[in-house]
Amino acid sequence: MKCAKTPLKGWKELPEGGTITEPGSSVLFDASAWRTSMPIIDHAKCTKCGMCWIFCPEAAIKVNPDGSYEVEYMYCKGCGICERACAVKAINMEEEKR
Amino acid sequence: MSTSFRTLKDLPKEELLAPGHRLCAGCTVGTTIRQILKAAGKNTVVVSSTGCVEVATTYFPQSAWRVPWTHVAFENAASVASGIQHGMAALYRKKKTDEKLNIIALGGDGGTFDIGIQALSGALERGEDFVYVCYDNEAYMNTGVQRSSATPYAAATTTSPPGKLSKGQNRDKKDMMAIAVAHGIPYAATACPSYPYDLMNKTRRALDVEGPAFLHVLTPCPTGWRFDISGGIEMGKLAVLTGLWPLYEVVDGKTKLTVQVPRREPIKKYLQAQGRFRHLKPEDIAKIQEKADAVAVKFGLGPLRQ
Amino acid sequence: MKKVGLSGNYAIAYAVKMADVDVIAAYPITPQTTIVEKLSEFVANGELDADYINVESEHSAMSACVGASMTGARVFTATSSQGLAFMHEVLFMAAALRTPMVMANVNRALSAPLNIWNDHADAMAERDAGWIQLWVSSAQEAYDTTLMAFKLSEETRLPVMVNLDGYVLSHTYEPVELIAEEAVRKYIPSRPLVNRLSPKTAFSVGVVGPPEYYFEMKYQAIDAIERSRMPISKITADFNRSFGRSYDDVYAYGMEDAEYALLTMGSMTGSARVVAEELRKEGLKAGVVSIRTFRPFPVERLIEKVDGLMGLGVMDRASTPGGPSNPLFSDIAACLCGLKDRPILQSFVSGLGGRDISPDNFRTMFKATKEAADAKAPKPCMYVGLRE
Numbered sequence: 001m002k003c004a005k006t007p008l009k010g011w012k013e014l015p016e017g018g019t020i021t022e023p024g025s026s027v028l029f030d031a032s033a034w035r036t037s038m039p040i041i042d043h044a045k046c047t048k049c050g051m052c053w054i055f056c057p058e059a060a061i062k063v064n065p066d067g068s069y070e071v072e073y074m075y076c077k078g079c080g081i082c083e084r085a086c087a088v089k090a091i092n093m094e095e096e097k098r
Numbered sequence: 099m100s101t102s103f104r105t106l107k108d109l110p111k112e113e114l115l116a117p118g119h120r121l122c123a124g125c126t127v128g129t130t131i132r133q134i135l136k137a138a139g140k141n142t143v144v145v146s147s148t149g150c151v152e153v154a155t156t157y158f159p160q161s162a163w164r165v166p167w168t169h170v171a172f173e174n175a176a177s178v179a180s181g182i183q184h185g186m187a188a189l190y191r192k193k194k195t196d197e198k199l200n201i202i203a204l205g206g207d208g209g210t211f212d213i214g215i216q217a218l219s220g221a222l223e224r225g226e227d228f229v230y231v232c233y234d235n236e237a238y239m240n241t242g243v244q245r246s247s248a249t250p251y252a253a254a255t256t257t258s259p260p261g262k263l264s265k266g267q268n269r270d271k272k273d274m275m276a277i278a279v280a281h282g283i284p285y286a287a288t289a290c291p292s293y294p295y296d297l298m299n300k301t302r303r304a305l306d307v308e309g310p311a312f313l314h315v316l317t318p319c320p321t322g323w324r325f326d327i328s329g330g331i332e333m334g335k336l337a338v339l340t341g342l343w344p345l346y347e348v349v350d351g352k353t354k355l356t357v358q359v360p361r362r363e364p365i366k367k368y369l370q371a372q373g374r375f376r377h378l379k380p381e382d383i384a385k386i387q388e389k390a391d392a393v394a395v396k397f398g399l400g401p402l403r404q
Numbered sequence: 405m406k407k408v409g410l411s412g413n414y415a416i417a418y419a420v421k422m423a424d425v426d427v428i429a430a431y432p433i434t435p436q437t438t439i440v441e442k443l444s445e446f447v448a449n450g451e452l453d454a455d456y457i458n459v460e461s462e463h464s465a466m467s468a469c470v471g472a473s474m475t476g477a478r479v480f481t482a483t484s485s486q487g488l489a490f491m492h493e494v495l496f497m498a499a500a501l502r503t504p505m506v507m508a509n510v511n512r513a514l515s516a517p518l519n520i521w522n523d524h525a526d527a528m529a530e531r532d533a534g535w536i537q538l539w540v541s542s543a544q545e546a547y548d549t550t551l552m553a554f555k556l557s558e559e560t561r562l563p564v565m566v567n568l569d570g571y572v573l574s575h576t577y578e579p580v581e582l583i584a585e586e587a588v589r590k591y592i593p594s595r596p597l598v599n600r601l602s603p604k605t606a607f608s609v610g611v612v613g614p615p616e617y618y619f620e621m622k623y624q625a626i627d628a629i630e631r632s633r634m635p636i637s638k639i640t641a642d643f644n645r646s647f648g649r650s651y652d653d654v655y656a657y658g659m660e661d662a663e664y665a666l667l668t669m670g671s672m673t674g675s676a677r678v679v680a681e682e683l684r685k686e687g688l689k690a691g692v693v694s695i696r697t698f699r700p701f702p703v704e705r706l707i708e709k710v711d712g713l714m715g716l717g718v719m720d721r722a723s724t725p726g727g728p729s730n731p732l733f734s735d736i737a738a739c740l741c742g743l744k745d746r747p748i749l750q751s752f753v754s755g756l757g758g759r760d761i762s763p764d765n766f767r768t769m770f771k772a773t774k775e776a777a778d779a780k781a782p783k784p785c786m787y788v789g790l791r792e
Contacts, residue, residue: 009620011623016502016561018158018500018501018610018617018621019600019607020158020159020608020611022159022161023161023607024163024164024606025159025161026116026119026155026160026161026162027116028118028160029160030118031117035123050109055292055294055331056128057123057127057330058128059113059117059128060117074117075117077123079123079320079327079330080326081124081327083328085331093328141603142603143603145471156611156612158613158614158617159617163608164606165603165606166600166602166606166609167601167608168471168610169609170467170470170610171493171494174463174464177465177467177468178470179471180459180464180468180471181427181429181457181467181469181470181471181472182474182475184468184477185426185472185474185475187455188426188427188454188455188472188477189597191453194476194594195476195599197602197603216461217461217467219460220461224458
């Protein structure tokens, strides 16, 4: 499991009370090793309905300024909810090649 | 802020639950929280009880929260939320702060129905101005699928396993909505992330109301209910379409269905899709069908699809 | 500044009012209840501008206090016995999460059997929670200490427990000199007002601390309470300068030339001193050492005060069943065990469940301490006043 290495802080440097002072710091976590298949979006078929984006548990699908959707593979756990949510079969889960 | 979410363009793009949390692949609670926070916005404090969400989103030093968040114990999300609400209210009244925040207490079914029911009851009875969201995956999932009072009839869990002498869980799911509504709160609603606009509008209504609001969200769990990790959203739809999970709201004591089901799916379809019901015999399925039929009558849902 | 007749509980209520508290979590339990009752009157009459939360249990009282404290509000609650025990897990969280607050604990025995009268079992069961624990011996001290506690708590960012004996102090009326409210407001500055739950910072507070971090996080709180000794002394000295009443971590009565002394905590101190006086007249060089600051334990001060003593009888008003010694005795023994010259320690347990500790009981204890010291051999723990 890959994870961005943060050097371990001593008690004098840690934030008080074990507080995590950086919001959204989980973005450092690479979840891609969790999956065995990955979603591929066929943008020609995509109607930009947004269902894949609304249903993704990870916020691994992001919406571009032009309204198109893109998978951020670092965060995708390969659950396949997006493939099943897509009404026009624009998303296909393909076997992860390592 | 009484926004009505109707179409895609009404939905804020900002992700207040960051990716990189450790919820299981396919966990519909992740979806739920993203939707709730889109409805709530940045000026929101989230109080989590111990459970899947807390553990998966705040493993030091990484947090998935982009809103202020706290966790104290398993059973006290509602009382911590009460304290936060009163702290902010007192400081605001005494002109020592100008911040006004939404307060959302977030607990699982275990932390809400069982160990947290006292604190929830107290907070609802006192009329605290906050929203309590129960994400219901129907068992103590974080500790490995143990039975809670939200576990439905005949479901298998590690502490209610089927066996020679047992059919699995031998009690019906506790009617938490009825308990919440009995406190005379202004707003309570059931929801499901499979119906995002319904859930987000209800979140908005819950936040806008003055006083306590209770949101009961069914969040199918592939790990504990044992179905494919891609199936969570569809499982939620099936729960609604079988009539087992009616989507309604109770506004000042008056019940109103928000998603009608014109033709109900047979309960068999739902049960046979989940490993936790694998041991069920036809007579058990028939019994559960009856329960679903009763709910349909109560809420005026459509007839069974033949 | 005129003197008023107030019970220990009411004295605390007045202190809380004058400290301009923002949030009060209230749940009744004998013998603390009159504190929260008095406070509710103040709030209802507009004499105290605070949010008064009628929580549904003590666990929720402490939980609400932790939540409120995180927003930067000044908070207070009060409890006793079973209530303190019920909030046990949250006490540890309050200290570790560094939430400032003041709680009055009116010392009462722990069930079973049910007993509403005074002993120290409740606070002793929480001695590892990481709270600062101060023990008072009079209504005046209860008032003064509560005021100091708010200042101390906010400076150290540690919760402070003010202990007072149930009924003996909580309900007994004594003359108390109240300080003018404006002077109190000047003495206790406006709270730091950092909202740890502000969207501006979006912190996550109360997270999972895995094995690679828990040790360091726990140590921070240990370090914090160790370092609170200086603020305790400073604030106490400050109080004396401002209002002319001095307090100390450890009190020595007749200790200049004492050979045998009893170590006490709480209201029993007064009685012990009276008996010590009598014994002095009879020729025994008796003294009384008493503890006001129990956590952090004033190790150095205690060692100073018992210097030259031949025998020290330690009065526990709680017990550690099956333990090698009782709570207070354990702490005293730990302080002194490294010294080359130290008094012989004799352990006593007395006054459990509100059993009165009579002057005769004290005489027995002084005598037994002398015997142990003279024989250079303590006896096993003596349960004074126990009927066979």
